[in-house]
Amino acid sequence: MSILKKIQLRYFIEIAYNGKNYFGWQRQPEQISVQQVLEETLSTLLRKEIKLMGAGRTDAGVHAKQLFAHFDFDELDNKDEFLFRINSFLPKDISVKNIFEVKGDAHARFDAIEREYEYLISLGKDPFSQDFAFQINNKPDVDLMNKAAELLLHHKNFQCFSRSKTDVKTYNCTIVKARWEAKNNRLIFTIAADRFLRNMVRAIVGTLLDVGHGKTTLEDFKAILNSKSREEAGASAPAHGLYLTKVVYPEVLLI
Secondary structure (H helix, E strand, O other): OOOOOOOOEEEEEEEEEOHHHOOOOOOOOOOOOHHHHHHHHHHHHHOOOOOOEEOOOOOOOOEEEEEEEEEEEOOOOOHHHHHHHHHHHOOOOEEEEEEEEEOOOOOOOOOOOEEEEEEEEEEOOOOOOOOOOEEEOOOOOHHHHHHHHHHHOOOOEOHHHOOOOOOOOOOEOOEEEEEEEEEOOEEEEEEEEOOOOOOHHHHHHHHHHHHHOOOOOHHHHHHHHHHOOHHHOOOOOOHHHEEEEEEEOOHHHEO
16 A cells, blocks of 8 residues: 655745844854744644745844745645734744745745845934934935945946855846935935845945945945955945845746
């Protein structure tokens, strides 16, 4: 008598989290991470060890309004019930917003074609955004920062904004959007690209703020881009103002 083995299906889950209490997305040897909490919760709920592959790695303290990860499991009978149950198990600062089946070879990281981040700046002291926006007292020149940001769209190698000790095959990225917007008492920087290097967005924000405050000229910014040296760029903006807001996939992955 043969025993039929259950077919493993691949699922994408859409996640959002407040990164304040976590040392980033990726599992850490001695620190709590979002990936660890989700994997342990899923393993408990599904009564099987679950391993997640995320679309990317956010640093410690960085938030995500949308991040996808995939895992393999048997067919889920009721996805609505699954969402309710897993969100009941998870802490309040992590939520699973959606789950859907994808093709068996779909990959949350390698199949993503675009990622978008936002960086929030509060102009002045705001007790309600101290954990979710970088607070500064002097408003920078937004028009000048947008002129510098425009240069990012015409550049490829972003080694100057990459964390020094990182193992990557290429520093090339294709940035398709980089724009500052002033709204009420806030500045919002939106940037989208096919991929990002570690610490890249925060380094870009810090350097653009130097431009806006007159510490760095547009010519200096061009020189920084061409230098391929992290030491030439400005200091990284704090993590708590950064949000991963969108990850885009080709529709062909869906079943």
